[in-house]
Amino acid sequence: MHTLISDNAALVAFCQSLAAEPFVTVDTEFLRENTYWSKLCVIQMAGADQAAAIDALAPGLDLQPVFDILADPNVLKVFHAARQDLEIFCQLMEQVPAPLFDSQVAAMVCGFGDSIAYDRLVQALTGKELDKASRFTNWAERPLTEAQIDYALGDVTHLRDVYRALAAKLEETGRSHWLADEMAILADPASYRTEPDQAYLRLKSRTTKPKFVAVLQQVAAWREREAQSRNQPRNWVVRDDTILNIAAQAPTNLQSLGRVRGLGKGQAEGRIGREILEAVEAGLNLPPDQRPNPRSPQPEGARATAAADLLKVLLKACCDNEGVAPKLIANSSDLDRLSAGERNGIMALEGWRRDVFGQHAIDLMEGRLALTYRKGQIAWLHADTVSEGVVSAGAAQEPA
Numbered sequence: 001m002h003t004l005i006s007d008n009a010a011l012v013a014f015c016q017s018l019a020a021e022p023f024v025t026v027d028t029e030f031l032r033e034n035t036y037w038s039k040l041c042v043i044q045m046a047g048a049d050q051a052a053a054i055d056a057l058a059p060g061l062d063l064q065p066v067f068d069i070l071a072d073p074n075v076l077k078v079f080h081a082a083r084q085d086l087e088i089f090c091q092l093m094e095q096v097p098a099p100l101f102d103s104q105v106a107a108m109v110c111g112f113g114d115s116i117a118y119d120r121l122v123q124a125l126t127g128k129e130l131d132k133a134s135r136f137t138n139w140a141e142r143p144l145t146e147a148q149i150d151y152a153l154g155d156v157t158h159l160r161d162v163y164r165a166l167a168a169k170l171e172e173t174g175r176s177h178w179l180a181d182e183m184a185i186l187a188d189p190a191s192y193r194t195e196p197d198q199a200y201l202r203l204k205s206r207t208t209k210p211k212f213v214a215v216l217q218q219v220a221a222w223r224e225r226e227a228q229s230r231n232q233p234r235n236w237v238v239r240d241d242t243i244l245n246i247a248a249q250a251p252t253n254l255q256s257l258g259r260v261r262g263l264g265k266g267q268a269e270g271r272i273g274r275e276i277l278e279a280v281e282a283g284l285n286l287p288p289d290q291r292p293n294p295r296s297p298q299p300e301g302a303r304a305t306a307a308a309d310l311l312k313v314l315l316k317a318c319c320d321n322e323g324v325a326p327k328l329i330a331n332s333s334d335l336d337r338l339s340a341g342e343r344n345g346i347m348a349l350e351g352w353r354r355d356v357f358g359q360h361a362i363d364l365m366e367g368r369l370a371l372t373y374r375k376g377q378i379a380w381l382h383a384d385t386v387s388e389g390v391v392s393a394g395a396a397q398e399p400a
Helices: 008-018 064-071 083-093 103-109 118-126 146-173 176-186 196-202 210-230 240-249 265-269 271-284 302-322 332-339 351-365
Strands: 023-031 039-046 051-055 076-079 100-102 369-374 377-382 385-387 390-392
Touching: 008 051, 008 064, 023 083, 023 146, 039 064, 039 146, 051 146, 064 083, 076 146, 100 103, 100 176, 103 118, 103 146, 103 176, 118 146, 146 176, 176 351, 196 210, 210 240, 210 271, 240 271, 265 271, 302 332, 302 351, 302 369, 302 377, 332 351, 351 369, 351 377
Parallel strands: 023 076, 076 100
Antiparallel strands: 023 039, 039 051, 369 377, 385 390
C-alpha cells in the first residue's frame, strides 16, 4: 500500500481520523547537510489501523492538522530516537509535541543496550527484518518513489508493535516512572533552544583562561547568529578550529586577523572580518564578573584516572544487575566529575538513578564499597573499613 498525502482535504480527513486514537506513531524524513535548520521533507504517521506519509514539500499544503494532533494532550505521540524530530516540530509549531514516548529511551530502560538502532529493535521485538535501502535517498527530490513511501510507512507501522511490547514490559517491571523522567526532558522546549551565547560550549578546548573563554564565547555567538541568519551549517561560516584560533590569538586589527589560520583573505578584509573583530573586542572588554565561567578541567593524574575507571566498572555492574543501559544513568563526564569529588548537578545522583548507581558511586568514592569478581561477574562489597586492599565486615552484592 502506497499512501501519500499531498493535498489539504486528504490531510484534514486523515488527521481527524487519528484524533480518536490513544496513540499515534510518528517519524520524519529530513535533510540537514546544507542548512542550519533541518529541511522537513516527509512526515509519517500511523494509528492502530491506518498509516500515511505526508509530503511536507507539497505546494500549498497546510501542516496545521498535523500540528494539532501533535499538540493534542489526549493522544500519545510515539517516536524512535525522537530528539531530531522534536527539534523540527518545536521550530515549526513553537511548542514540543506532547505527551511523548520514545521507544529508543524505553528500550534502554528495558535492557536493550545503549541507543539501539530501530531496525535491531524491531527485529528483537517483532522478529521482522526491515528494508533500509531507501534510508539515504534524497527526500527532497520529487516525485517520491514507491520504495521511498514504503520505507517511510514501515518506520511507523512497525513502531506500533514496538510500542506495545515496550509499554507492556515497562508496566511489568514497574519502570514506567523511569521513562517519565526522560520524557520530561524531551518535552522541555529548552532542550531545543539554541542560545548563541552558549554556542562556545560545543567547542572543545583545554584552555580555561578567563579572557580566552570570554573571546571564545563572543566569537562563537557571532558565528551562531550568522549561521542562523544564512540558514547554513556553522562550519560553512567559519570552521570550529578557526574559531578556537581566533580566541587564542585575540586579534585586534585586520592585519593580525588576516594571520589567523583558516580564515580566508576575503573573509578577514570584508564584513565578516569586521564583525569578528567586534566580537573579539567585546570579549576582551567584558568585565571580570560578566565573563563566562570556564568549564572545570577534567581531573588529571593517575589517581583521578583510576577512580573514574573504577566508577566505570561499577556503573556497568550496576546496570547489568538492573538490566538498564549505562548511557541512561551516567556518561563519561559524569564519572569524571564524580571522581573529582563533585556532587551537585549530576543526574546520576538523583531519583531512580541514585538508587541504581549513584549511592553506590558515592560509597565507592568514600571508601564504603569495594569491587570484586565472583562467578564470572563483577560484584560489590559494602564494608565498614577498606584499607590496604583488605575488605572487612561486608557482604558481597552479586548481580541478580
